Amino acid sequence: MSEKKLRIMVIDDENIVGKRLKPALEKSGYLVETFEDGETALARYDEEPFDIVVTDIRMEKVDGIEVLEKILAKSDRTKVIIITGYATVEVAREALSKGAFDFIAKPFKPDDLRTIIKRAANELRQ
């Protein structure tokens, strides 16, 4: 019997990120949904939880840290990966201290994110 596909949520207010990540991650066998704001993403998460959440840190209204906190409050099983911008090491450190699985800085290669997601997937399957 084949393994159930992991569900990944990508949140970034720059739509190019979701548009490019979705096909890249689907090729690796994941189910991917993309969102351009934290509010809509959290509402969708309430309808149906995701295994992995990849979220930009700087967004209007609901930022990545708030997404991280709310997701982990709903389910500590979900792995949250933070996308940081430029020179935001401090923010990345804060995200890790709040329970983020890992972070990746923009611009990045899809393969670099796939590696982090693979690690997260391995932990989820243990």
Place this chain on the structure above:
Amino acid sequence: MGILEKLWPGREKRIGAGDIRVQTIRFRKLLENANGLLGLFDDGHEKLGGDYILDSHYVASLVDGIIEKLGMIVHDGCVLSPGDTETLYARYDEHKTVANGFIARSKEKTAVPKPTAGSGSEPEDPVGFPEYRLLADVLEWCNGETSGRTVMDLVKQSVVRGLQELDELVSLEERKKKGVLLEAPGGGEIRAIELWAGSEAFMPRPARFDVNESLPLKLLLMGAGDSPDGSGSRWTALVDRDELSLSCMDEGKIFRMDVTASGHRNLDYVFLFADKGWEKKHDLPGEFRIESTDRGMLAWMFDVPVKAIEDSLITIGRTLFCATS
């Protein structure tokens, strides 16, 4: 009178206006900023390849970095050679306007391209995305085909301008006969001046200077070997342990080189200003990027392992002191 002096007839005479070491250090700072700027160009070209996922913040940040570095380069060029700075600053202002236009574009919400027919998914090819089109336009502005109006054109102007004043100062220093006189391979001579020495120093005790104390000079001379049939050229060299600024003092010859070989990749570079076609005559190592100006050839090598810097110095030294150089 040095050859560079001849190239700029009628320019304002400011001989003796500055300390050769202070001005050389400033020129080297200008080159470091130019290296940083070229590094930003390279970063943009790498990202444009499509392997990376980027957003409009990246492009805006790149434009900010470029205009900041360009401002520092123009400033140093004007401080080194203060006459008629208006033209350079006016060009810089034009570039700032262009940069502001790019940043405004980066904030526009533009429609994303439609999915490829039949793919059932969003397009992976980044070329159609507005962020990549913007990045392509930024790189065209930096160093594209629009001759005379690019960022690189203003960098070249600033570098050449800085060299004008330095040439005068080096010539003056040579006439004063300061520094330590060393034998160069092939019957020439090098007048060596400490780059970072205090104002009283200027190597008062010639016997104490050892070329082995300056790695770039040592490697150049190592490459030259004994060269019994050398050119017999005269050189002025501002030297430090890891740094060298070398100028040829012969009539009719244009050659200047600035080097840092510290072992730290982000600091090390080789810069050359020479007669047009110098690289063709002397097999300039492939890592150099060449830019031509109406005054001569500019060549840069940076962001390479220190071994590449060292090898290039040996190669350059091999041809620099021989009879055909």
